[in-house]
Amino acid sequence: xTYEEAIAAYPHDQVHxxxxxxxxxxxxxxxxxxxxxxxxxxxx
Amino acid sequence: xxxxxxxxxxxxxxxxxNANLSYLDGAAGLALVKTQTIGTTVASVTVTGAFSATxxxxxxxxDGGVGSATALLGLQLGAxxxxxxxxxxRANYSTGTVDSGAASNTTSFARAGNxxxxxxxxxxxxxxxxxxxxxxxxxxxxxxxxxxxxxGYLADTTSYTAFTxxxxxxxxTGGTIKVYGYKA
Numbered sequence: 001x002t003y004e005e006a007i008a009a010y011p012h013d014q015v016h017x018x019x020x021x022x023x024x025x026x027x028x029x030x031x032x033x034x035x036x037x038x039x040x041x042x043x044x
Numbered sequence: 045x046x047x048x049x050x051x052x053x054x055x056x057x058x059x060x061x062n063a064n065l066s067y068l069d070g071a072a073g074l075a076l077v078k079t080q081t082i083g084t085t086v087a088s089v090t091v092t093g094a095f096s097a098t099x100x101x102x103x104x105x106x107d108g109g110v111g112s113a114t115a116l117l118g119l120q121l122g123a124x125x126x127x128x129x130x131x132x133x134r135a136n137y138s139t140g141t142v143d144s145g146a147a148s149n150t151t152s153f154a155r156a157g158n159x160x161x162x163x164x165x166x167x168x169x170x171x172x173x174x175x176x177x178x179x180x181x182x183x184x185x186x187x188x189x190x191x192x193x194x195x196g197y198l199a200d201t202t203s204y205t206a207f208t209x210x211x212x213x214x215x216x217t218g219g220t221i222k223v224y225g226y227k228a
Binding site (some may be wrong): 010016017018019021023026028034037038041043044 | 077080081082083084085086087088089090091093114115116119155212213214215
């Protein structure tokens, strides 16, 4: 998945992080890390 | 004192009932420590207050839920981002071909589970996550194409109370994380 494909597949306002019962949108840094993870992922 | 059973018409005394409750409380088995419902399109789920001095060993399962992609599901203890050693050995359902995946001194137990559009697979035991010892993990590998086993350890003696589940790709939606403690 390219960076652009990852952005398109997972818009910032549709990806969250959860701690116990609290779900929130990602910070910009968290989102950037998330997108990069999609780009770097190698299926196993 | 073993568990007392009663016959029809017998008087049930408080002391006998309490003895039974004490017996059951002290009996070996699994005690539910925490449940956490997974939200919608979450990239990671952190469960706090999962481990304590009460139990040395824990079982973690995810009941239900799906992933947005087919991917590995990683498990990280607390904020530990190094020192994870793991290996997974699995067989292909169609061919029986066996292969493996492994990592040394990495950032999480990256192969703790699997996710896909049909299910979230996480069913593992953790030994000594709270104790000041290395933490051991063992569990099942259930992907759409392979079944097998995953094991490993975290090479530090830090005491952990929390863990985080993170799919290597995509997000999680739904399902319930259940943490059980192994009673003595």
